[in-house]
Amino acid sequence: MTKVIALSNHKGGVGKTTSTVNIGAGLANKGKRVLLIDMDPQANLTQCFGIQDPEYTVYGSLIGEYELRPYELRDTLHVVASTLDLAGAEVELASKIARETILKKLVEKVRDQYDYILLDCAPSLGLITINAFAAADEIYIPLQAQFLALHGLDKLFEIVDLVKENINPNLHISGVFTTQFDGRKVLNRDIAELVQEHFKDKVFRTVIRDNVTLAEAPSHWQDIFSYNPKSYGAVDYASLVDEILVRP
Amino acid sequence: MTKVIALSNHKGGVGKTTSTVNIGAGLANKGKRVLLIDMDPQANLTQCFGIQDPEYTVYGSLIGEYELRPYELRDTLHVVASTLDLAGAEVELASKIARETILKKLVEKVRDQYDYILLDCAPSLGLITINAFAAADEIYIPLQAQFLALHGLDKLFEIVDLVKENINPNLHISGVFTTQFDGRKVLNRDIAELVQEHFKDKVFRTVIRDNVTLAEAPSHWQDIFSYNPKSYGAVDYASLVDEILVRP
Ligand SMILES: Nc1ncnc2c1ncn2[C@@H]1O[C@H](COP(=O)(O)OP(=O)(O)OP(=O)(O)O)[C@@H](O)[C@H]1O
Numbered sequence: 001m002t003k004v005i006a007l008s009n010h011k012g013g014v015g016k017t018t019s020t021v022n023i024g025a026g027l028a029n030k031g032k033r034v035l036l037i038d039m040d041p042q043a044n045l046t047q048c049f050g051i052q053d054p055e056y057t058v059y060g061s062l063i064g065e066y067e068l069r070p071y072e073l074r075d076t077l078h079v080v081a082s083t084l085d086l087a088g089a090e091v092e093l094a095s096k097i098a099r100e101t102i103l104k105k106l107v108e109k110v111r112d113q114y115d116y117i118l119l120d121c122a123p124s125l126g127l128i129t130i131n132a133f134a135a136a137d138e139i140y141i142p143l144q145a146q147f148l149a150l151h152g153l154d155k156l157f158e159i160v161d162l163v164k165e166n167i168n169p170n171l172h173i174s175g176v177f178t179t180q181f182d183g184r185k186v187l188n189r190d191i192a193e194l195v196q197e198h199f200k201d202k203v204f205r206t207v208i209r210d211n212v213t214l215a216e217a218p219s220h221w222q223d224i225f226s227y228n229p230k231s232y233g234a235v236d237y238a239s240l241v242d243e244i245l246v247r248p
Numbered sequence: 249m250t251k252v253i254a255l256s257n258h259k260g261g262v263g264k265t266t267s268t269v270n271i272g273a274g275l276a277n278k279g280k281r282v283l284l285i286d287m288d289p290q291a292n293l294t295q296c297f298g299i300q301d302p303e304y305t306v307y308g309s310l311i312g313e314y315e316l317r318p319y320e321l322r323d324t325l326h327v328v329a330s331t332l333d334l335a336g337a338e339v340e341l342a343s344k345i346a347r348e349t350i351l352k353k354l355v356e357k358v359r360d361q362y363d364y365i366l367l368d369c370a371p372s373l374g375l376i377t378i379n380a381f382a383a384a385d386e387i388y389i390p391l392q393a394q395f396l397a398l399h400g401l402d403k404l405f406e407i408v409d410l411v412k413e414n415i416n417p418n419l420h421i422s423g424v425f426t427t428q429f430d431g432r433k434v435l436n437r438d439i440a441e442l443v444q445e446h447f448k449d450k451v452f453r454t455v456i457r458d459n460v461t462l463a464e465a466p467s468h469w470q471d472i473f474s475y476n477p478k479s480y481g482a483v484d485y486a487s488l489v490d491e492i493l494v495r496p
Pocket residue numbers: 011012013014015016017018019040042044121122123179180181208209210211212213214215216218258259260261371392394395396397
């Protein structure tokens with residue numbers, strides 16, 4: 001039973017891309033067949049795997065030039081690349097019929113080839129992210145344990161509810177996890193407690209610690225497990241992957 | 249001579265809001281008359297000053313309901329608040345005549361009341377950010393010294409050139425500064441060197457260090473100078489403000 005999960009939070013820099021890369025790689029290392037789709041015009045996910053000037057991108061598929069054309073990095077890990085041109089898609093798709101469900105139709109054609117499909121969303125709640133929500137079964141929210149990161153989530157809940165009522169009744173926020181956590185900072189500890197109170201059973205037990213190896217790995221075009229398997233980053237994401245695998 | 253400066257970088261979480269708040273407060277402390285405009289639907293700048301459920305926002309002004317209506321926090325520091333509704337403005341304004349220069353016309357009416365007008369942009373390059381570029385004289389780019397933050401700047405340069413050629417010939421990127429810098433991390437030192445090589449004389453000498461007090465101040469609704477004037481954060485932003493004041 002394939003799971004399609006969107007990693008989303010319109011607050012910038014909270015670890016959406018870092019999480020998509022390393023949860024994806026972690027699941028693939030456990031033998032799961034994984035597809036990652038870069039839904040961000042910044043194309044950070046694409047860069048993390050060293051894919052340069054991709055010939056096929058999610059943009060080409062969204063505007064109807066071709067089906068999803070993933071790059072096959074390993075047997076169990078494929079990536080649909082992005083491009084800066086995706087930034088123009090919001091306007092280009094705005095007048096298309098059923099503009100919100102273009103990605104959903106593309107994903108349905110490949111779903112059964114994968115166990116997990118992860119969608120790395122941009123820091124926005126526009127039409128491209130709405131396409132991701134329409135195609136997804138679940139949403140994971142990476143959350144920095146910082147004051148500014150807590151606000152604005154109401155808008156995310158509002159958009160999720162709108163998509164759930166009008167387009168995708170399956171959609172629900174199923175997981176929240178804290179990223180870039182530094183136990184020495186009182187601020188981080190305080191906010192992490194608030195997150196636990198607010199999201200209760202949706203919160204993963206694993207907390208992703210602040211760890212520079214996670215910021216270094218992308219420049220080597222590697223996920224954290226290939227770059228430095230003994231680092232805190234690798235330990236934390238491996239633990240998160242174990243929790244994901246046992247979720248219903 | 250009023251300066252209108254947009255703080256922009258579509259990479260998320262690099263310190264745009266933190267910089268707008270603290271550069272603004274630093275300039276106001278030096279007796280300059282400062283207006284801050286929150287151009288982000290997340291309304292983080294609005295939250296940093298404790299403005300809750302604002303009656304007047306930049307959204308109301310952009311859709312033509314009223315002129316810019318700033319909150320007067322001090323004699324020399326005013327803020328135009330934002331709201332989550334601003335996220336809908338991209339679509340609402342898309343069909344308006346001269347949609348890119350709506351903010352420019354609003355700003356022109358108040359320019360002479362201020363010495364500096366700072367625009368805090370969202371992590372995107374859509375119509376709202378283009379409005380900020382059309383209204384601005386200069387752009388400052390806060391840059392995290394991380395690998396992922398370096399890519400994608402090409403798109404920013406592309407959009408700036410488009411606005412410069414078609415709407416605002418004055419516009420130019422005048423300043424770049426590094427944020428969240430941790431001298432112990434080799435990655436940060438390496439990237440900071442690349443930034444210096446790439447941007448040359450546009451780079452401010454001041455580097456903003458990674459300092460948790462900057463992340464704590466917003467939850468107290470204070471800028472860094474009021475919250476903890478002896479912190480690294482206050483020292484660094486004061487030094488950056490000094491550099492800004494002597495720029496032509
Ligand atoms: N746990 C961590 N420890 C240290 N650095 C991290 C961690 N997670 C992410 N980073 C770094 O922080 C920056 C932001 O992370 P990332 O780009 O994954 O966030 P994002 O939410 O995808 O950003 P955007 O909103 O721009 O899409 C990156 O430079 C990344 O390398």
